Amino acid sequence: MGKVVTLGEIMLRFSTECGTRIAQTETFTAHYGGGEANVAVSLSNYGHQVAFASKVPDNALGEAVKKHLNRYGVDTSYLLKGGPRLGSYYLEAGIGERAASVIYDRAGSSFAVMETAEWDLTQMFAGCDIFHISGITPALSEAWKKLTLELIKTAKQAGCLISFDVNYRGKLWSQKEAGETIRAILPFVDYCSAGKLDAQHFLEVPAYNGTSEDEETTYYYQEMQKKYPNISVFYSTKRKVHSASANDLIGTLWAEGNYYESQCHLIDPIVDRVGGGDAFAGGVLHGLLNKEDYQKVIDFATAASALKHTVHGDCNQFSQQEVESFLAMGSGKIIR
Amino acid sequence: MGKVVTLGEIMLRFSTECGTRIAQTETFTAHYGGGEANVAVSLSNYGHQVAFASKVPDNALGEAVKKHLNRYGVDTSYLLKGGPRLGSYYLEAGIGERAASVIYDRAGSSFAVMETAEWDLTQMFAGCDIFHISGITPALSEAWKKLTLELIKTAKQAGCLISFDVNYRGKLWSQKEAGETIRAILPFVDYCSAGKLDAQHFLEVPAYNGTSEDEETTYYYQEMQKKYPNISVFYSTKRKVHSASANDLIGTLWAEGNYYESQCHLIDPIVDRVGGGDAFAGGVLHGLLNKEDYQKVIDFATAASALKHTVHGDCNQFSQQEVESFLAMGSGKIIR
Amino acid sequence: MGKVVTLGEIMLRFSTECGTRIAQTETFTAHYGGGEANVAVSLSNYGHQVAFASKVPDNALGEAVKKHLNRYGVDTSYLLKGGPRLGSYYLEAGIGERAASVIYDRAGSSFAVMETAEWDLTQMFAGCDIFHISGITPALSEAWKKLTLELIKTAKQAGCLISFDVNYRGKLWSQKEAGETIRAILPFVDYCSAGKLDAQHFLEVPAYNGTSEDEETTYYYQEMQKKYPNISVFYSTKRKVHSASANDLIGTLWAEGNYYESQCHLIDPIVDRVGGGDAFAGGVLHGLLNKEDYQKVIDFATAASALKHTVHGDCNQFSQQEVESFLAMGSGKIIR
């Protein structure tokens, strides 16, 4: 078991019932989540000691965030209270051919308007094995661009391994801006979640010009590895979107010059796709913390992500043992 | 953008939750709809000026109908209030192999018992591009058989194009009675929604005796066209029912001697099938009003119908732009 | 029947179920409303021609606002689309001794950040009998302080009567700032909703130093009238809060030197208090537009407000005839 700090924004998600549009709904389901918070919950579920650092308003919504995290055993000592508002977004669930649609209302949030690292970093990073952060945070403001890099450097100096999820959001910044920032961060990173498009757009890997789909994934990992030999593990998922209700999911991982791939999970129907990637990242970090062999790491992480798709809300609700039983059993069988 | 009048009955639909039967349910979901009203909503969503003419009781249910239509910007100046009751029906949602089942309770409704055209027709048809009506209306009573024909003739004289949806309901009248009435109407029609079975049973087209499924559709359109050269556009859908939860849908259209067909949409799962045909008709009329090329007309209409299947309720909830984005994007992808 | 324009912000309200706190809820009920929009709905329900002018984002939430207003027949020609976001707030329903609590999240809304009057004012005020606006609007920004006064002057010049609801919100501006602004507005006003505290804090009426509760209300009206002889009608409610679930409500009105008061309504239980004041204002304006005698005006308006407390959501759901029947009948009797 390890000790982990994740840091990022956490938002209130307003979801509609499946089959009802935002413009017609009379109720919204409320979920609290964000990439780094979701990773924290996953790791806490698996028995690690995890703190989530962020900032939320000092009102009932901030309190709801705190209670949400506490529920899963996440340490909220570094969840600051103050600032103007909680970021939010509206999600209209997709179904069949129709994709989900999202309205962001995250500007001006308590986290986004932070100008300095208000946490006691010495205390926060003390004894911490992994510091996990994503590419969404530096996209929030000029201040956050600088802060993100500083936090990573501070954590590194404090002896943490750095876990970074590229997580590009085109609605927040341009590819050019993102690329510059990400390339400044990567030399400090140990574990990196990045896929084929990330490799091309931000890590400046030339496009693969072969024809083999299998080779392609390996090619990008190899090229990224060449550019950033400091990164010991790369990972990402390959998702085939049959429809908003049915996806194939395969997890891939590159470590020590070898490529690992999970079995393919057919997720049908999808209950809630939000947080599927975070459950995957949480699963990978869990395996790395426990020094499992890489095949087991990627199998576990992909199973965890597949399970996340079967429950409402952003965060993984499954224990290590439940993920492992799921891996061991076939699809859909009951024991009575 | 055009100006359209649609006329017909609008009913209160009582639906059960999926997985619950009518005989056991403790709640019903209420939706207001009817073929012509649903077409009106679609066209209003796409920016056309649409009035829906009908008659509903002067009570809270009639008021609910008015508010429902107003919500989508449909002009309710010709929604008369009075008469005995609002027609209704109960729909037990189908699922998988089990088909939906319906109990009609529409007899004696304010609309069905009308004896004369109580609207100011001169005003109603003034400047109107299309008058849309269906084969359900003449099926309601002897009076409506006559009234329907008179309304069509009056509209024609006022300069409207006539859009007619055959929409045969075996629970309302016999094939013989329907055939006679429909054949009296068709000489005045410009746009006609009619499929293979309509061609055989009501337009007296001999059954196709070839073996090619592709040829078959064309054959029926050609034969219908021969009989009614006045009709400039025929259209209908080909639906393959895998189960109550999964259907293939293809839109087809015949105009100026050519056959047009949309791509095939796999609708899985189906949220609510009611109004799928009306969304298709609304899409076709929209394209015709905007004088789009026919391939675009049928692509748009079929996409609109596919989208309708993904939302609860009778009426299409999507704007022109949303239908077009859906056509442009693949299945089920999100943009973040 | 008259023609009215109301202008102001409209927001999305997130409400919890009674007995559930914001920090624990898993769902929110969504209602769209705002003082001026609610007045518009009331007047439209009573048969007047009403337009609501505002600005909402060009997304599904803006569309929801438009559909909400259309549903009640309110003209949305002056509902602009654009800008950053829809203002919102969270309401935790009060019950018994426990008061409701509110979290505002309205800063930076599409309406609040407007810098100029983007509407075609000539067209908007043409033929308009009453222009209704409230003291919330000038509180939103420096720009709005100026714009509010300009709009009022423009409307006045176009021949509208000006209806102004003081509606002081301490969370938006100071009493000093509010007082200055309101005193600049009042010389242009014809109908004014203002109570005892408004008189003291913003109209600079010295506090009543007598002992008679009856005299007190009259005193304030008289003094306000002296300061602003241009205002022909003052009105407000006297509410006695037994608990969050039970209130006494009396409507009062001052016109042509006379004081009018409705009967007392015991509202128990209160279903939803939000919009109760707007329903009252809508009732008063309805009576004034129809030139009813003042006693009837205040009776109708107070009954309308009492009825509003019995339904969920911000807006009055009752027709003129329903309010009048309610007045005519005793409390709680059914006719079968």
Added chain:
Amino acid sequence: MGKVVTLGEIMLRFSTECGTRIAQTETFTAHYGGGEANVAVSLSNYGHQVAFASKVPDNALGEAVKKHLNRYGVDTSYLLKGGPRLGSYYLEAGIGERAASVIYDRAGSSFAVMETAEWDLTQMFAGCDIFHISGITPALSEAWKKLTLELIKTAKQAGCLISFDVNYRGKLWSQKEAGETIRAILPFVDYCSAGKLDAQHFLEVPAYNGTSEDEETTYYYQEMQKKYPNISVFYSTKRKVHSASANDLIGTLWAEGNYYESQCHLIDPIVDRVGGGDAFAGGVLHGLLNKEDYQKVIDFATAASALKHTVHGDCNQFSQQEVESFLAMGSGKIIR
């Protein structure tokens, strides 16, 4: 324990949630009930053998009625299936000062259009102690006016006591028509539920011209008794409507020249008032069947009615023992 037959119409009630109007609701709660059916359920709950005779359509709604009655142990051997439709009505729950409102949609129901008594009456009345019917049934049609009288006579001849609930509904027939019919029925009646207004309007009792509220009730019972000495028990409730949410309820009974009155129940809040009178009648008949002393009869019946007001749906959900415990305990105490 006794054997009872009740006969009448049973309808589907569509109710809105409290605080939501019919014209805005998206769901209806479904309850099956009718005066005579509700009495049957009460008596079955108390252990009597009860059959309910009626006619419902041969579809899922008719099946739902059958299952509803079976659930409470009511014998459905005389629940015929066939005819056009199930009668229904819409109930908008009242709250506080606002009364409930009702839209009837019962015309043309399978029961209402019956022309003859389609039951095997010999079998149905064999061994039956009480035949219970109400004044709603003869109001349904000319045929039912005759049939009702015939049924009563047949039951009488078969040895049943006749229980008749006047239950005047002004929406179904005039006072004159009702009076004539009722006066033809009363000579055959043994137990009669009739109040002060019934006495005046249908039994032609001159209005009481004293001032004592206590004497008044006794006066009417005495006068009715004089006119119909064949009736051994008269009963009714005195209800004081504080609001739609709070009522006082007192049960009164006249038998063998004596007047009996229950304690006053303050029912606050009222959950569902529908069926409150039927629960009272069921309680009276139960006491009479068990030959309890009259004070106990009226106490039990009024308690049963008060309890009915605390549950949703038309029918009493309480056993004899539960009603008796309720009588024995004070208000609102729990035993743990």
Added chain:
Amino acid sequence: MGKVVTLGEIMLRFSTECGTRIAQTETFTAHYGGGEANVAVSLSNYGHQVAFASKVPDNALGEAVKKHLNRYGVDTSYLLKGGPRLGSYYLEAGIGERAASVIYDRAGSSFAVMETAEWDLTQMFAGCDIFHISGITPALSEAWKKLTLELIKTAKQAGCLISFDVNYRGKLWSQKEAGETIRAILPFVDYCSAGKLDAQHFLEVPAYNGTSEDEETTYYYQEMQKKYPNISVFYSTKRKVHSASANDLIGTLWAEGNYYESQCHLIDPIVDRVGGGDAFAGGVLHGLLNKEDYQKVIDFATAASALKHTVHGDCNQFSQQEVESFLAMGSGKIIR
């Protein structure tokens, strides 16, 4: 039509909504059911006279069980009231790859702690055609092991045919214990529901060592028949679990030396799998009671089971006619 007695435990099932885990849910759906009770409901739906014998506590939960059974016309004369508690279990619905999970809380129930057959067996078995019981009952206690055999013998002597469903539950007893008990029962059985695993583990049939899947089923039936020539009909389903949401289902039956198999039903999506096997058994017994030919028996039973999967709750909600229409129609078609 026949007369049947089924006997066993009935429990309260607490289910979560699909997509919500037991550890996070705020509500549970309540269903009452158990293998033998579910068979009773099916048979009652098809018009047979069925009594269900069991024991439930004398409280509101016991009353709920009684009302549940009464609703479907099942005779509850042998539903005893008393004992400590109602057994219950929690079901977390499976979805896609994730299987359902169950927590049993059935120990110490009123039924499980019975020591003697408290029913009047002479009366209970009088005129009864079939006595149906399952392998769950003897697994509950040592007392029930003896009682089960005694009940079967008593029923046999009273002239009933014995229907036995092996229904092994590994959480209740060991294979060894089960095998001994079951082998003591089988010599008295006439109709037996047992599949391939039952044959191997309890009937001591050696494992099939061929390669043909078709032959395999026949092999096991043949071998079981050899061991128990007294059993006239064997039946079971072959279920292929694609996922928790999609299963293939084929019914198989062995009678008079011949093998019968239904068409394959693709059940997708599955609404509620609980009771699917009981609906199948109910369908088989119905066919046997009505002396249908065996192919019709197995077709009907499998269709009934497929339909059960489309509704919530343990028990089949379909009449004989509805099952037959379903068989006659294709998948998912509506008639309007």
Added chain:
Amino acid sequence: MGKVVTLGEIMLRFSTECGTRIAQTETFTAHYGGGEANVAVSLSNYGHQVAFASKVPDNALGEAVKKHLNRYGVDTSYLLKGGPRLGSYYLEAGIGERAASVIYDRAGSSFAVMETAEWDLTQMFAGCDIFHISGITPALSEAWKKLTLELIKTAKQAGCLISFDVNYRGKLWSQKEAGETIRAILPFVDYCSAGKLDAQHFLEVPAYNGTSEDEETTYYYQEMQKKYPNISVFYSTKRKVHSASANDLIGTLWAEGNYYESQCHLIDPIVDRVGGGDAFAGGVLHGLLNKEDYQKVIDFATAASALKHTVHGDCNQFSQQEVESFLAMGSGKIIR
């Protein structure tokens, strides 16, 4: 702020919706709670460091309990997992005159069947200010009778103050048995929640024979104090039950020879009464830990209890600041 350990059983409560009976409900709301757990949550809400010691099964229900407590920041290090089951009970909400009714299903729970104190008591009581336990625990078994006393003695020796809530449950043990056990415990107690009936039945205080209601409360406190001079604070509530929906609540406290009483709270309507006493106890202990003056202690505690009645679920959802604002404000006022 202090450090507290509470110990006791925690159960799953199944509640019906108001107006729906247990025997008819189709859903149950799930709440986890128990007297000592609820006190723990209250104290954690007020900022104290609190651990709750108990034992729950090692399944999803045990996990749900853990997550419930974590959510409120309660330390679950001493929440053991194992044993047969989670105790539960069913609560049918009372309303108006009708009292709530309860079905217990708590026998044989993981906590109730404990034979030894399985916790590391040295660690658990280290640095702990108060150990809180109630009279429900020794009522569970003979083992628990002994264990309770041992735990109290161990805590005492470890330097904890002992807080004991008599909390007599007549369904668990006789008054005689309870009296003996309680009298053995009280010599070790510092803070005791006990009312008039407790004084009479368990502390052997002779019944008050005066007539003054005010004197009566004081009398009992004085007599209890005489018998147990070791107890420094006695407290309890006086509740006047107008109905299940409306209660008057007054808090009383006896300390250092003085009597303290809160204002009277009229709680109308009551949302959920369960846990009202625990919220009161939690409020008292909070005040004592913070060494507030006694009047403030009792005012705060009673306000906390009144607030608890306005929310669903067993546990208090209000912070110290919210309780204090509530005390400061009048009833039902909003600040906007």
